[in-house]
């Protein structure tokens with residue numbers, strides 16, 4: 001496994017999100033309520049809309065286009081419930097946020 005730098009820990013305060021490209025992967029990094037970090041696919045599984053343009057309150061992410069919502073802790077769809085976000089492994093090292101992109105592919109919904 002090869003972890004690559006995505007951003008610095010200081011780039012994300014609790015309740016914030018940022019989009020980054022790592023290799024060929026477009027990612028959404030979030031600091032969820034409680035301070036943990038998550039890395040998910042950057043594009044909505046519904047259509048090609050950047051999730052960073054949506055709203056995030058530390059717990060729930062809402063896509064701006066059609067208001068699909070996702071649990072920021074797990075990436076599972078809330079509405080609709082039959083979709084989810086691909087999640088990328090994270091490591092923290094010397095203030096940097098590292099992600100592993102190999103073997104992870106964005107997920108897309110049925111409609």
Ligand code: FES
Nearest residue numbers: 044046047063066
């Ligand atoms: S593109 Fe995100 S909800 Fe439709």
